[in-house]
Amino acid sequence: MTPHPIVVQIVIDKPLAQGFDYLWDAEKLGKLPEIGNVVEVPFSRGKEIGLVIKVSNHSDYEIEKLKSVERLAPLPAFDPALLRLMNFASQYYIHALGETILPVIPQMWKKADNWEKIPEKLESAQKSKKKLDVLAEGLITQEQLNPSQKNALQELLASHEKENQFRAILLQGQTGSGKTAVFLNWLASILHDESAQVLLLVPEINLTPQLERRVKAYFPDKKMAVLHSGVSEKKRGVAWYEAMTGKAKIILGTRLAALTLMPNLRAIVVDEEHDPSYKQQDGTRYSARDLAIWRAHDQKIPILLSSATPSLETWLAAQSGRYEYIRLDQRAQGASLPSVHLINTRDPQNQFSPGDVGATKEKSLISKTLANAITKTLAEKKQSLILINRRGYAPVLSCSACNWLxxxxxxSTYTVMHKAGALGKRSVLSxxxxxxxxxxxxxxxxxxxxxxKTLGHGTQKLEDAIEDMWPQARVLRVDTDSSRKSKGAEALFQEIHNGNVDIVVGTQMIAKGHDYQNIGLVAVLDADSRLYSADFRAAERLFAQLVQVAGRAGRSGSSSDAGGDIYIETQYPESPVFQYLLRHDIDGFLAFTASEREEAKLPPYSYQALIHAEGKSLDKAIQFLNELKARMRSKGMLTKELKxxxxxxxxxxxxxxxxxxQLLIESANRKTLQEALEMIDQDLRQDSTGRISKTSRIRWLVERDPISI
Ligand SMILES: [Zn+2]
Ligand SMILES: [Zn+2]
Known part of the structure; x- marks a missing residue:
């Protein structure tokens, strides 16, 4: 043993609160260790990929008993800014550092046996890069912006001299107001610097192909890295490497991209910042938007949050002046706002009566008022989008004799009936x-x-009903089932773009981000099911979805066109969600929601966390949480400040x-909640292996800032 052994501390992807010491043989590994090195180490009876978080000459353990690092990945060390972000995420979200960091490494880099071959692979990936077809119409240069967009861009550029400074900016504008063109022109000015990298976050995979083409059109000479779970492992491994080595200048991706290494990061854009998809729902349950804001603050760079319906948190920050606030009030290309129609389904006038023209044999899934509007839209040779947020044929199957369900x-849920051909050859209950x-x-x-008999209805049943009512119309169903079966969502969207479809039936998935040119009518059939829910955020979410859906109507270019029509079937037309929508009053709705939350002391006027418990029986899970609560009380943690x-x-x-x-914990004070959660984590870990209780076998998890309660 050398007199000065090199000891490195390593974290691995396990729910273990501590790191582990290993010896570093500089001769064998070819270099001295650096914080942020990716390595392979022996662990337990196998091997693990780990990350070096500390380098020293001593260990609290007997040096002779330490094992050695086996291999060093051919990667640059993680840069300190990313390690700071990871440390913060680990602390804030009460998750071990190892299980926060390691998941950001793509699979390709987690197989140490492949490390030697990777440089070769990268070479071939370079050669086989296919050309993306660049859509010229996606390109709107600075000169082509409308006056409202020009103003917005001016405001963004005006504070440009404030370099090396954190700025959070809310860019709020109606769907179709051209927010994307504004932020792409802004990014262009940042990318003038040859070395600069920018990060562009989108909520969903389905939105990336379209934006990818637009970004390519703006920046044909810049290397772009696309990172999301739909990208093949190999491509993702390459994209991640190009981002971390500074080769890729534009990193486009979903929430996981927020944690990408970018040594020259200069600006971040979070598109559709209000979207719940930014919240990770397993592993470290982080909010990619919140981490991106923290990262921008830490790295002293600007972050732009873009939305038509900002989250309450962001909107309040902009209202109070904490964030810069830029508004886009004009719809691009002169298209006007759609007219909102509320169809009161309790009103018999809106329903078919027996003998009506066009009435179906059984009770119609669609009200008479809506059916007439669809017929009119068909006659005008425009497309209709009909939304229902449940895929499958019907949500439950029942027996008419004995009430079996x-x-x-x-x-503890019902299985959804899917027709033959949707999830395999036969019809299934799934x-x-x-x-x-x-x-x-x-x-x-x-x-x-x-x-x-089936009860209720889903996209497939609606598709059947529509084919019955309008046999001459071309009907397309778009949901995760149909997109998985055919060539993917992108191919289905293309069918709509190409005008090969008259009526589209689908889930919320159709409504996101796509600029269809010939939609005359949009209908939402099941808004009520999402209006009344135990979750206090249900109304906010429904409102955002309806605004987005409404934005699909009437995007066609000519200004002589009316803005299209949106029909909402509801039993509660008087509900504030619908009333504010009727007036297109987004700020009004947000102000109303803010005052409701403030009165009830709900987020963002308080901070929350959930302790999840899961086991063989509900009684045991509840008992586990009750015991935790009793311990919290006996330790004096439950005060006026913490509930x-x-x-x-x-x-x-x-x-x-x-x-x-689950156990909900709440405090008006962020720090009080943080300290409590750390104590809870410690308390639970005392009797646990990882996150499983040794005595009750309950699996537990702490979740900070949950978005559904
Ligand atoms: Zn029966
Ligand atoms: Zn099940």
Whole structure:
């Protein structure tokens, strides 16, 4: 043993609060260690990929007993800015540093056996780069911006001299007001600097191909790295490498891209910043938007948050002057706003009566008022989008004789019926929570009755109903089932763009981000099911979705065109969500929601966390949380400042055979909550292996800033 051994501390992807010491053999590994090196180490009986977080000459353990680092990845060390971000995320989200950092490394770089071959692979990837077809119409240069867009860009550029300074900017403008053209022109000015890198975050994979083409059109000479879960492992590995080595100048991706290494990061854009998809729902449950803001602040760079319907948090920050506030009030290309129509489904006038022209044999899934509007839209040779937020044929199958219902054997939910051809050759009952699928029974499993009926409706049933009512129309269904089956969502969207479709039936998925040119009518059939929910954010989310959906109508270029029509079927037309929508009053709705939240002391006027518990029985999970709460009380943690509610079953209590409960903790003070969560984590870890209790076998997790309660 050398007199001055080199000891490195390594974190690995395990729910372990500490790092582990290893010896570093500089001769064998070819160089001295650096903080941020990716390595392979022996761990337990196998091997693990780890990251060096500390380098020293001593260890609290016996040096002789330490194992050695086996291999060093051919990668630059993680840069200090990213390590700061990861440290913050680990602390804030109460997740071990290792399990926060390691997941950002693409699979390709996690197989140490491949490390030697990677340089070769990178070479071939360079050569095989296919040319993206660049859409010229996506390109709107600075000169082509409308006056409102020009003003917005001027404001963004005006503070340009404030270099090396954190700026958070909200760019708020109606759907179709041309926010993308504004921020792309802004990024262009930043990318004048040859070495600069920019990060562009989008909420969903489906939105990336379209934006990718637009970005390419703006920056044909800049290397772009696209990072999301839909990109192949190899491509992702290459893109990540090009970002971390500074070769890629534009990094475009979904939430996971927020944690990409970028040594020359100069600006961040978060598009559709209000979208709940930015919240990670497993592993470290971070908000990519919030981490991006922290990162911009830490690295002293500007961040632009773009939305038609900002989240309440962001909107309040802009209103109070904490964020810069830029508004785009004109719709680009002169298109006007769609007219909103609320169809009161309780009003018999809106419904078919027997004998009406066009009435269906059974009760129609579509109101008479809407049916007439669709017929008119068809006659005008325009497209209709009909939205219902449930895929499948019907949400449940029931027996008319004994009231049997198609429940999932593993979950506390019903299985959804999917028609033959949707999820395999035969029609199946599928659970949307655990994925279990089984053939639709011919007879009731309880009483043998053959008369099984579907209750409610999903996209497939609606598609059938529409084909019945308008046999001459070309109907296309767009949901995750149909996009998985065919050539993917992009191919379906293309069908709409090309005008090969008259009526589109689909989930919310159709409404996001796509600039269709010939939509005359948009209808939402199940808004009510999302209006009343235990979750206090339900109304805010529904409002944002409806605004987005409305934005799909009437985007066609000519200014003589009316803005299109949006129809919402509801039993509660008087509800504030619909009333503010009727007036296109986004700020009014947000102000109203803010005052409601303030009165009820709900976020953003307080801070929340959930302690999740999951085990074989609900009783045990609840008991586990009750015991935790009792310990919190005995330690004097429950004060006026910190409130713990009673443990409750989760909205979907049983999933895949596990029963789940949660404990909500709330404080008006961010720091108080942080300290409490750290104490809770410590407390629970005392009796746990990883995050599983040794005594009760309950699996637990702390979640900061949950977005659904
Ligand atoms: Zn039965
Ligand atoms: Zn299930």
């Amino acid at each position: 198609s429940k999932c054997a593993q979950c 659970c949307h929570h655990c994925g279990l699928a089984k053939p639709v029974p011919q007879f009731c499993p309880d009483c043998g009755n053959a008369d099984l 713990a509610y009673d443990p409750v079953p989760k909205p979907v209590m049983r999933v895949a055979g596990s029963e789940r409960a």
